Amino acid sequence: MSILRDKAIVSGVGETIYSRESDKSQLALTLQASLNAIADAGLDPKDIDGVIPYAAGGIVAEDFITNFGLPNLRYSALTPMGGASPVAALQSAVMAVATGVANHVLIALGRSGVSGGKITNRLAEMPQMRLVAEFEMPIGTNAPAQFYAHMARRHMETFGTTSEQFAEVAMTCRRHAVLNERAMMRKPMSLEDHQNSRMIAEPFRLFDCSLEGAGAAAVVVSRATFANDCRNLPVFISGVAEGHPNSPSAITQRQDLTRLGLADAAPIAFEMAGVSHADIDVAEIYDCFTYMVLCQLEDMGFCAKGEGGEFVSNGRIGLGGELPINTHGGLLSEAHVAGMNHIVELVRQLRGACGERQVDGAECGLVTGFGDLGDGAIAIMHR
């Protein structure tokens, strides 16, 4: 199980600015973030010999060959798991460098701005949404907020979880975003602000939902033997795994609505890394909706199923708390680049490079991805 432990590092991270709209194309944003990550690693673009673009983004490996003039791309892959794609891509990249197939794998993701009503059409065309398109979209279940609302409502009714507990996640992310000059949302959020925000799909209010916007982020995964040659502090990937719930194709058809693919992935990653929950100093948790954070905390075993609402309360997940999460503000308050920004933030935290929002003494942390109808991925890293 530990054959991949510490065989790879994140050698470089990069981002563009995050904004609501951009006059740059998705490809241009993606290339810019990639250049930044490659420079951060101390590499030249022509050193990249592996590429994992975002499966749902319309950018392909060919775009990187063409624009960087890559002479020797030896590995390309897609990890089509929605918001779990970037962390699942880490697993694929680690396998590629650990086996010697590639030396430096670039994982990059960009988004080109507020998509408006088009998202429902795009979702309807996705093959992993085929059953939802046949059986649920015709009755008005057309978007992720609605898909996941059934999971959140089930959790609330079964375990007594409350909207105020969802608010703890939103307010924590916002408090962290206030300290992050890159974050799109930096106005403090009170409980009243959250409770007064308009209802989207019950139980989700507007402030339970992540942002939309434009921007890109990228990371470079390199063979561990490159650790001494990095421009910046290397961060080792010690455990990584992906998990798929059954049914993966319709939340309605899943036995337990409150359990995600991450529940299967997390024990693998912890065992691979050889660490326990108490070793985790900081966690960047995929937060497309507030509820998903407390569900993932349960699925990873930080608390029992049903106790997530209580777990996120009383400052436990804020800076200075027992388990600081989403120190950049997350998808809820920094930007929505499908969680690639969560990987970037974890690496910066473990480098000790986060300034005001730095978790004191952060040596080991984790990042999760959640996507499509329940896919999950997790990576555990250390400095």
Add this chain to the structure above:
Amino acid sequence: MSETYEELPAKPQPQIAPGNEPYWQALREHRLVIQRCANCKQLRHYPRPMCDACYSMEFDWQELPARGHVHSWTVTHHPFHPGFKRDVPYVTVTVDLESGIRLQTPLLGVKDHLALGTLVDLEFIDVEGGATIPCARIAPD
């Protein structure tokens, strides 16, 4: 007032996969049928080519009683698809049939007292475009 006369885009129609026509045809006849493995008799939904218990690709269709219990629900306030702009707020429920099969349906009528386990009856509503949709209504006491 212009809102009242605005042409809304059509609601999405079921994208019926090859092999699933008997399900939709039964609904048009106001009957609920569910796919059943012809070999091991296990019911399965949503329909698919293979039984995940015995890998048989032979199946038939079993008619089930149109009654179930609420497993979860949401009330949509934001019309993500513009075809539902005049329907908001509307309720959709996840329903457990007694056979263990699950459906997601619109909820008709009042939503007061909606809770896990609430007993609902299914009704069959013919919608624009020629399809029939199973819908839930809270059963009378």
